[in-house]
Amino acid sequence: MPTFVYMTDCDGCGECVDICPSDIMHIDPTHRRALNIEPNFCWECYSCVKACPQNAIDVRGYAEFAPMGHSVRVLREPEKRTISWKIKFRDGREKNFVSPIRTTEWGSIKSPSDYESPSQDDFRTQELAHEPEALNIDGLPTLTPLRPRQGVV
Amino acid sequence: MFTSNPFADLTAFLPPIAMQVYITLMIVAVALGTVADMLHKNSGKYFAQRLKNSQAAATRELSGADKASLAVKTIAIDVATAGEFCNVQRRISHVLMFYGFLFYVGTTAVMIFGYPTHATPTPMVIPLLWNIGVIMILIGGYWFFFFLRVNVVQDGQPLFRLVLADLFIVSLLGSVTFAFIWEIVQTGDNLTATKIAFGLYILFSTLLFCSVRWSKLAHMFFKPVVAFQRRVEEASGASSLPAPATRNERS
Numbered sequence: 001m002p003t004f005v006y007m008t009d010c011d012g013c014g015e016c017v018d019i020c021p022s023d024i025m026h027i028d029p030t031h032r033r034a035l036n037i038e039p040n041f042c043w044e045c046y047s048c049v050k051a052c053p054q055n056a057i058d059v060r061g062y063a064e065f066a067p068m069g070h071s072v073r074v075l076r077e078p079e080k081r082t083i084s085w086k087i088k089f090r091d092g093r094e095k096n097f098v099s100p101i102r103t104t105e106w107g108s109i110k111s112p113s114d115y116e117s118p119s120q121d122d123f124r125t126q127e128l129a130h131e132p133e134a135l136n137i138d139g140l141p142t143l144t145p146l147r148p149r150q151g152v153v
Numbered sequence: 154m155f156t157s158n159p160f161a162d163l164t165a166f167l168p169p170i171a172m173q174v175y176i177t178l179m180i181v182a183v184a185l186g187t188v189a190d191m192l193h194k195n196s197g198k199y200f201a202q203r204l205k206n207s208q209a210a211a212t213r214e215l216s217g218a219d220k221a222s223l224a225v226k227t228i229a230i231d232v233a234t235a236g237e238f239c240n241v242q243r244r245i246s247h248v249l250m251f252y253g254f255l256f257y258v259g260t261t262a263v264m265i266f267g268y269p270t271h272a273t274p275t276p277m278v279i280p281l282l283w284n285i286g287v288i289m290i291l292i293g294g295y296w297f298f299f300f301l302r303v304n305v306v307q308d309g310q311p312l313f314r315l316v317l318a319d320l321f322i323v324s325l326l327g328s329v330t331f332a333f334i335w336e337i338v339q340t341g342d343n344l345t346a347t348k349i350a351f352g353l354y355i356l357f358s359t360l361l362f363c364s365v366r367w368s369k370l371a372h373m374f375f376k377p378v379v380a381f382q383r384r385v386e387e388a389s390g391a392s393s394l395p396a397p398a399t400r401n402e403r404s
Contacts (some may be wrong), residue, residue, distance in 0.1 A: 077398055
């Protein structure tokens, strides 16, 4: 079920543009509001739905299995660290879900750009960027270099 | 300079009646543009549909006092302090432009209709408010144009690639910038420079008020109505959003 934007609710903050891993959330050049430019390429991670502070992004099923008339609304409450989903079926039935979404404060996770840029020496190590600090450990285990026995090789 | 009526000096080459006719024409242009915008987008039809749907979905009846309280909240939060913006910088920029625009347009009309010539001395506070309005728009507007436009900051579009969404901010900034330049140039004795600056001011002002059908100037009329309706829907239980969760105790 790809996402779409209620343009009258969107305030054009760009949070969804930043977070979309498929880079399909963009800004409409006529109204300067967000829109999903290619619903077929949406892999339905719902990152934009969860990130939207205005609750302006909704999800809609493909017409062949989800006829018009249903709705899937999302309410994110960062102060409570919850996200609530309200699924309304075409025949009027409703299902409501609430899930915890965070164990840490909202906004406390650093973005990759907030870390210091790696040096040339860092590229020569086997560790990935920001390891081991980002994993909250002192160091990663390493293998000792292979020392072939003399006379075998 | 900032406490004298700049429009009174215009009488050297422009009769007051011409300025008054121009203002009247611009008011008519804004009214026609707003109606054309509503007809084009079918805003009235969709809003009526939304009203009907929300009334059908309401779980509780709101009293007159409830609605009055919601109206006060809408004016205090959504209108007066641009509460819909989640980004603080955009909110401040919008507030600066909103009040600046009110001062700028309001005092322009007062000076042109009430004190068109030096024969009727203008109270100092009116040109001062006009200048304060101009400066507020310049600060809020250029801040928005260079640093806050979402299609530039988040979407990575080039700063000077203008799109239709920029029509309002560009024409507003053009109008106010050349108004300020014209006011300064007018204090010198160069009539040609004054006429050029004034011509550019009128050009951008005309663009601002005659492009309502394509720009977003009309949002100042319908946004408060939509904000009020949203509050009514939340209060009456007609909102399509899930109910707020109880606190997540385990986190």
